[in-house]
Amino acid sequence: MKDPRLVKLGLGLAAPVLALLLAFLITSLVLVVAGDPVGEVWSTILGVPEERNIANILNNATVLYLSGLAVAVGFRMNLFNIGVDGQYRVAAFVAAVVAGEAWLPGAANTVLAILAAMLAGAAWAGIAGVLRARRGVSEVISTIMLNFIATGLVAYFLRRVAVREEGSNDIGTKEIPEGSRIPGFSIGDGPTEVYGFIFLAALAGFVYWFVLNRTRFGFDLRATGRSTTAAVASGISVTKMTVVAMLISGAVAGLVGLPLLFGDSYSYGSTFQSGLGFAGIAIALLGRNHPIGIAIGALLFAYLDEQSNPLQILVGVSPDIVAITQGVIVLTVVISYEVVRRYGVRLEQHAVARALEADRQEARA
Amino acid sequence: MPDVAPAVRLRGIGKRFPGVIANDDINIDVARGTIHAIVGENGAGKSTLMKILYGVQAPDSGTIEIAGEQVSLSSPADAIRHGVGMVFQHFQLADNFTVLENVVLGAEKLHGIGAAARAEITRISDAYGLGIEPDRLVEDLGVGARQRVEILKVLYRGAKVVILDEPTAVLVPQEVDELFGNLRELKAEGLSVIFISHKLDEVLSVADEITVIRRGTTVATVDPAGVTSRQLAELMVGSELPSPSTESSTVTDRVTLHVADLSLPGAEGPGQGRPLLDAISFDIHAGEVLGIAGVEGNGQAELVEAIMGMRPGATGSIRLAGVDLDQLSTRRRREAGIGYIPEDRHRHGLLLDAPLWENRVLGHQTRKPWARLGLIDRKAARADTERIVADYDVRTPGVDTLARALSGGNQQKLIVGREMSGEPILLIAAHPTRGVDVGAQAAIWGHIKDARRAGLAVLLISADLDELIGLSDRIEVILRGRMVGSFDPSHVTPEQLGSAMTGAGGAV
Numbered sequence: 001m002k003d004p005r006l007v008k009l010g011l012g013l014a015a016p017v018l019a020l021l022l023a024f025l026i027t028s029l030v031l032v033v034a035g036d037p038v039g040e041v042w043s044t045i046l047g048v049p050e051e052r053n054i055a056n057i058l059n060n061a062t063v064l065y066l067s068g069l070a071v072a073v074g075f076r077m078n079l080f081n082i083g084v085d086g087q088y089r090v091a092a093f094v095a096a097v098v099a100g101e102a103w104l105p106g107a108a109n110t111v112l113a114i115l116a117a118m119l120a121g122a123a124w125a126g127i128a129g130v131l132r133a134r135r136g137v138s139e140v141i142s143t144i145m146l147n148f149i150a151t152g153l154v155a156y157f158l159r160r161v162a163v164r165e166e167g168s169n170d171i172g173t174k175e176i177p178e179g180s181r182i183p184g185f186s187i188g189d190g191p192t193e194v195y196g197f198i199f200l201a202a203l204a205g206f207v208y209w210f211v212l213n214r215t216r217f218g219f220d221l222r223a224t225g226r227s228t229t230a231a232v233a234s235g236i237s238v239t240k241m242t243v244v245a246m247l248i249s250g251a252v253a254g255l256v257g258l259p260l261l262f263g264d265s266y267s268y269g270s271t272f273q274s275g276l277g278f279a280g281i282a283i284a285l286l287g288r289n290h291p292i293g294i295a296i297g298a299l300l301f302a303y304l305d306e307q308s309n310p311l312q313i314l315v316g317v318s319p320d321i322v323a324i325t326q327g328v329i330v331l332t333v334v335i336s337y338e339v340v341r342r343y344g345v346r347l348e349q350h351a352v353a354r355a356l357e358a359d360r361q362e363a364r365a
Numbered sequence: 366m367p368d369v370a371p372a373v374r375l376r377g378i379g380k381r382f383p384g385v386i387a388n389d390d391i392n393i394d395v396a397r398g399t400i401h402a403i404v405g406e407n408g409a410g411k412s413t414l415m416k417i418l419y420g421v422q423a424p425d426s427g428t429i430e431i432a433g434e435q436v437s438l439s440s441p442a443d444a445i446r447h448g449v450g451m452v453f454q455h456f457q458l459a460d461n462f463t464v465l466e467n468v469v470l471g472a473e474k475l476h477g478i479g480a481a482a483r484a485e486i487t488r489i490s491d492a493y494g495l496g497i498e499p500d501r502l503v504e505d506l507g508v509g510a511r512q513r514v515e516i517l518k519v520l521y522r523g524a525k526v527v528i529l530d531e532p533t534a535v536l537v538p539q540e541v542d543e544l545f546g547n548l549r550e551l552k553a554e555g556l557s558v559i560f561i562s563h564k565l566d567e568v569l570s571v572a573d574e575i576t577v578i579r580r581g582t583t584v585a586t587v588d589p590a591g592v593t594s595r596q597l598a599e600l601m602v603g604s605e606l607p608s609p610s611t612e613s614s615t616v617t618d619r620v621t622l623h624v625a626d627l628s629l630p631g632a633e634g635p636g637q638g639r640p641l642l643d644a645i646s647f648d649i650h651a652g653e654v655l656g657i658a659g660v661e662g663n664g665q666a667e668l669v670e671a672i673m674g675m676r677p678g679a680t681g682s683i684r685l686a687g688v689d690l691d692q693l694s695t696r697r698r699r700e701a702g703i704g705y706i707p708e709d710r711h712r713h714g715l716l717l718d719a720p721l722w723e724n725r726v727l728g729h730q731t732r733k734p735w736a737r738l739g740l741i742d743r744k745a746a747r748a749d750t751e752r753i754v755a756d757y758d759v760r761t762p763g764v765d766t767l768a769r770a771l772s773g774g775n776q777q778k779l780i781v782g783r784e785m786s787g788e789p790i791l792l793i794a795a796h797p798t799r800g801v802d803v804g805a806q807a808a809i810w811g812h813i814k815d816a817r818r819a820g821l822a823v824l825l826i827s828a829d830l831d832e833l834i835g836l837s838d839r840i841e842v843i844l845r846g847r848m849v850g851s852f853d854p855s856h857v858t859p860e861q862l863g864s865a866m867t868g869a870g871g872a873v
Contacts, residue, residue, distance in 0.1 A: 005765060215741065216730050216741055227716055229709075229713050230712065230714065233675065234695075234728035234730070235728060236730075345767075348766065348767055
């Protein structure tokens with residue numbers, strides 16, 4: 001008999017592969033309809049990236065990975081945290097202010113700023129958690145609204161604390177002192193450095209996996225996600241789990257903007273990158289909420305983004321075609337997981353039936 | 366026999382689901398102008414059958430004939446087109462709409478949404494004596510009136526066959542009488558009514574013919590004039606009744622569970638003020654099985670959930686072996702020694718999409734041998750699951766199989782094994798053999814008897830009166846949230862219990 005865990009792994013891989021093939025197919029159709037050269041577009045996008053591009057891909061993937069993790073924490077408990085976007089901007093702003101003020105020297109300042117970011121993200125997400133647990137407000141609605149409030153709030157406070165950069169209309173927080181930045185490293189002789197924060201992101205992924213799969217807390221969280229009613233009967237306090245899960249999701253979301261802050265911009269300004277929270281939803285879906293899966297999803301999205309840049313120059317096609325692919329992936333992922341899940345359930349039921357039949361025949365013999 | 370074709374004829378209907386009792390070779394003839402009752406235990410397959418007849422699910426085998434014509438129903442719209450309408454147990458009405466708006470919703474093409482529709486509603490209401498005013502808001506109507514609106518909705522769509530799923534479950538006795546009056550009007554006008562119930566006295570009083578379903582198949586069709594409710598009960602349960610307690614008593618004088626003055630207020634809202642539990646007091650001693658009898662929905666589920674700490678509004682005192690449970694969370698109560706076999710194993714007992722070993726841990730997250738410093742030792746959990754699979758005869762390829770893939774009986778055996786493994790001193794078993802196969806049923810009865818011999822206190826809730834009589838040392842009857850009678854199982858008949866359950870008889 002085949003090892004059920006191997007079968008499970010095979011099915012787990014089949015779903016995303018199927019989703020990607022479908023997404024590429026649909027994107028190709030769009031290209032055909034628009035009269036763009038399908039073959040040239042794919043050969044540009046799916047080529048092997050050059051060294052300098054690899055650094056960009058890794059950097060972008062680091063940020064997307066944290067965003068995917070934050071969303072995945074909620075997903076594991078059936079909470080749809082759409083507010084990662086607002087949470088990371090509030091958190092990055094708070095971290096930028098704390099790090100810029102430099103109350104502590106060097107690395108201690110960095111640690112303090114990271115903790116402040118996680119706290120800020122947790123607090124912002126916690127609002128939605130408490131509303132859901134105490135008043136039954138859908139976290140989908142409240143986190144979307146909180147995204148808007150976050151935009152306004154950050155813009156307002158940015159004016160209060162900002163310093164104007166020399167010869168520019170951009171405003172931003174005070175620059176983080178050099179000793180408190182997180183140094184990057186080079187791949188080969190490329191000019192772009194890879195964020196040092198990538199190691200912290202990997203660590204976050206490991207902690208996510210360990211907490212969910214090896215601890216009692218993680219068991220309670222997964223059980224609540226699978227069946228609220230069974231969780232209640234087993235003695236889990238669902239209201240408490242809802243709040244805690246949102247706090248953790250928000251804390252992880254608080255990390256999303258930090259690779260940029262400590263490795264690239266060194267201050268939070270009006271041009272700080274936004275929209276990273278929404279990509280996280282797609283990546284968590286694609287990665288099946290599994291830390292390795294999310295990493296692959298994040299790398300894939302970052303790879304597609306990077307490789308699409310020269311499309312305009314080389315083949316005269318807008319790089320936005322990749323946004324279509326990414327959007328379609330979200331849809332095909334949902335479909336193909338459901339198809340594969342049903343197939344898996346059938347397979348398992350057959351296995352159970354076969355085992356029982358064998359039992360019976362043994363009993364007869 | 367009548368020369369006209371029956372209104373509905375089902376032949377050899379079969380439906381298989383993984384893990385649940387299916388329909389198997391169901392044969393029913395519903396004559397025109399009659400009330401045909403379909404009775405069976407919970408989980409016997411009544412609902413599946415009705416879903417098939419209403420086009421919600423397709424049968425795997427068999428044929429459906431309506432008025433002599435063979436049909437295939439692939440959706441409720443199909444069923445309605447063939448004149449089959451269904452009134453669900455849970456009403457499907459928009460509260461903030463008027464009766465008229467609710468009735469025409471989805472059927473706007475029939476008579477429009479204005480005066481013609483209003484006239485048609487009034488005509489139907491008068492013709493069948495439903496007494497419905499089309500312009501009242503549904504939220505102002507009582508439960509009985511809402512049910513009549515549902516019936517009218519079905520008639521408005523031209524139904525000749527009306528299916529009612531457990532229609533009396535939500536009604537008080539006077540409303541039940543009114544409903545039966547309405548049904549007799551329908552019958553007089555030549556319509557056929559299919560009436561699903563497990564309340565035997567009601568069925569005997571209203572039906573012209575009764576079909577009994579047991580374990581997914583039709584076992585008999587009888588004339589109500591020729592059977593007693595005891596005979597019906599036997600048909601429903603089959604011959605596999607547990608032998609009424611011939612075993613010697615193991616009841617001790619040590620009180621394990623002491624419940625005093627347990628009350629639970631009803632939900633807020635008009636007409637909902639009746640308390641769900643009303644000053645309930647009882648003791649269960651070590652080695653004693655206390656059976657709770659009652660018509661479904663009279664507070665059994667609430668009683669269990671209040672003891673488990675899942676009902677925040679409950680007042681009164683619950684003590685387990687001298688420990689005051691009132692302020693404890695559900696988890697602490699379980700740790701204090703409660704094993705809990707829930708009524709609905711899919712909703713409360715299992716994580717269907719999780720492997721068996723995770724289901725073994727569920728409810729025992731904080732227990733040895735796997736709980737260490739907030740971590741869960743998977744190896745230990747798997748090993749202990751293997752033990753339960755072997756000791757409790759759970760038929761499964763392995764402990765990594767998903768709970769969903771097992772049959773109902775094997776799921777239940779896993780739950781029983783799990784709940785008996787936490788060193789409980791009190792076992793709460795709510796409908797422990799509902800929807801499981803005969804073999805698993807006997808095994809589960811054996812485990813409950815073993816628990817009693819081992820000195821556990823057992824609280825047994827069941828809709829199966831013979832199961833209650835066979836296993837209990839004492840039976841309490843619950844009616845509208847109150848304990849209304851105490852019976853000695855060695856001297857009580859199902860009829861006596863039945864009348865106490867409906868409030869017709871008193872305590873012995």
